[in-house]
Amino acid sequence: MNMQRREALKAGGGLGLFGLLAAAGLITPSQARAEWNKSAFDAKTIEETLKALGATGAQSSTDIQITAPDIAENGAVVPVGVVSAxxxxxxxxxxxxxxPNPLAASFTLPAGTEASVQTRVKMGQTSDVIAVVKVGGKFIMTKKEIKVTLGGCGG
Structure with missing residues (x-):
């Protein structure tokens, strides 16, 4: 390995990709900082979470599908995907x-991006998983029950 490359990797290793882009002047520091809705992630009920997201009154839709197992053997790592047509x-x-905090993940999609996300979530017990999608300034949602046989949130 080239010694200059090694030194550059050591120096930039703690910055992360966005930090390196900001340091290079390719993006502004405000673009490098992740924007997140703290009140939504801190909410303790579904209603509080929907309110913090601005999604009160979200309507159900079959245009959204949740892909997840019907039964999760381990609640600590439940694969969940959401796809919207x-x-x-x-x-x-x-x-x-x-x-304890209903909001498990929130993804902001740039214009032109396919509406499909995959992640793994923790589930403390059998519960409904709710996908909330914002499209055209309106919110729609769907839900799926996932049975958990071994808890992942302290269970």
Whole structure:
């Protein structure tokens, strides 16, 4: 390995990709900082979470599908995916109804991005998983019950 490359990797190792881009002047520091909705992630109920997301009054839709196992053997790592057939999806959020903090993940999608996300979530017990999608300034949602046989949130 080239010694200059090694030194550059050591120097930039703690910055991360966005830090390196900001340091190089390719993006501004505000673009490098992740924007997140602290009140939504700190909410303790589904209603509080929906309110913090601005999604009160979200309607159910079959245009959103949740891909997840019907039974999760280990609640500590439950694979969950959300796919939407709708065009112009701006945000996809995953809520776990019976978790201490329902909002498990929130994804902001750039324009033109396929509305499909995959992640792994922790589930303390059998619960509904709710996918909330923002499209055209409106919120729609769907839900799926996942049975958990071994808890992942302190269970």
């Amino acid at each position: 709708l065009a112009g999806v701006e945000v996809i959020a995953l809520l776990i109804e019976k978790n």
